[in-house]
Amino acid sequence: MTTSTPTAGDGERLTPDVVRDVRFTHGTMLHPGYTDTEVDAFVDRVSSELDRLTLENAQLREQLHRLEQQLAAAANRPSPSDQAVGILATAQLTADQYVAEAEAFSRQMTSEARLHYEEQLSRAREKAGAIIQAAQEAGVRISSGRSTPEVSAQPATEDLEEQVAYLRAFGQACRTQLRSYLEALLADVETEWGRAHPAALPEPPRGGRVPRQLRAAQASFHSNEAADDVAEQQPRTGVPAGTGSTATT
């Protein structure tokens, strides 16, 4: 018997090679053939190995079947019922509709707001244009029209003269206010800002004038009164400050 003895320990796995290479020792003259015990032991080994393999085979077959089923289930997974698809489709449509309604609402609001804005703007422009034109016409008529006073134009001319006089006064008032406002600014600038942060001032390139300009910003708080007066008069008369000064010149 060779190294791979048929009676080798049970721990060693029986492989096809072992079976192929098995060699039994020959018996004695009294017992010709292979040695019985060796053959019996080998048959035992083969049968137990076959048992084991049969069992394993059955287990594997079962496992394969289980896996095949899982695979089929996985392949069939994207088969939600028509009913489920229908329910989700309805829910999606409802959501889409809400979003669309919100967008439509926003569209309507913004376009209305824009229309309103443009309308206001063009109205304001027209008004301003009309006022300027009226003032210019009035100016022309007053300077040239006095020599040929027509009966129908008489009250209008008087009206306009009154307006022009008012505008002149208004312009004058604006100028005075502006001037005093600016002067107040400059005075404040010199007293407050410069004194508080002398170090922060850059090198004055033009003597004493620079600090006055630099400090102009803060002083506005102190001179709001003058500014308010101007602002208040404008709406009352409806005459922009610019027109006032045109009329006086």
Added chain:
Amino acid sequence: MDIPAMRANFAKAAAHGDQVPLWFYSHLFLSHPETRELFPVSMAHQRDRLFAALGQVVARVDDLDTLVPILQQLGRDHRKFGTVAAHYPAVGASLLATLEHFDDEWDDALAASWAEAYELIAQVMVKAADESTDQPPWWDAEVVDHDRRTLDVAVLKLAPRTPVEYLPGQALSVETELRPRLWRWYSPANAPRPDGMLELHVKARDGGPVSSALVRQVQKGDAVRLGPPVGHLALDTGSERDLLLVAGGTGLAPVKAIIDQVARQGPPRRVDLFVGSRTEDAFYDRADLRRLAQELPWLTVTLAVSHDKTSSLEHGDIGDVVLRHGPWANRDAYVAGNPATVEDTVTRLHHHGLPMGRIRTEVFAASRPSPTVDGKVTE
């Protein structure tokens, strides 16, 4: 692959209109719930797009020379939506289920044809997406300046975290955190700069979820995402002709990028820019145009209004105004603006003697979150 049978089957499904993509997406989301988050809340526009795209594919399935580039572009562009290769089989399964659902005569042969066709489509798209991995799927950018110029228009300055490569005149898709999964196309108003900064001109469309958010809600410091560039307005670098640039509304952005490119790279040439608007107030970038006209001796800028009687600017439709300043027959023309403006201007220029091959256009239309064959840009 039995193409006539597939076309007949698709026609049957298409006859059911919106029901078909609705069924498809519901099927997809039920069988693969993880795909739902790749889409916006409202699926209405998405449904239109899916079947428009499928229709294109079916129509051109026997013209691979045209179809393949479209699919490649689609594949590349889907990266920014967060689409990965694993999503393709899921979509294919639901697509087949949908086509089966709407066809009583569905059989195994048809199923095999569609499976084969879809496999091809997916392969081309996935391959194109994989091959463009030298580019990120999208670029993260920060809004570093937001300047509301008029009631409806804002100019945004964006700083991408890594530089975005694009050609001046091209458009990038933009997504804001405020409107997730909604992408819109905008053209940068500058050529690529060393610091990578981009300037976008955005007009809020009434009820437009993205444009309104970009104009009225986005603030300095907010994050946006940018998708890969597309577009046909890129400057023809093979030509050294003088340029005629015509822009309506925020169509100014891409032509300004072209001016920027001529200024940076040359070759030196005359450039005449015409910008049209309804009213004078609507010119949102006048200061910068004035600066450009002063700094660049080869540039003239002409502004024209079509509906503003009080304006001292030139009056008339921009195409008309352009022709008054001609002749332009020797120029290369680039025209960008709303569809009516572009069409009118192109027609006039063509009658004027400019060959169509030398007129390039970009139409700024309502939102177009995914590329079409002609790549529309958002106004």
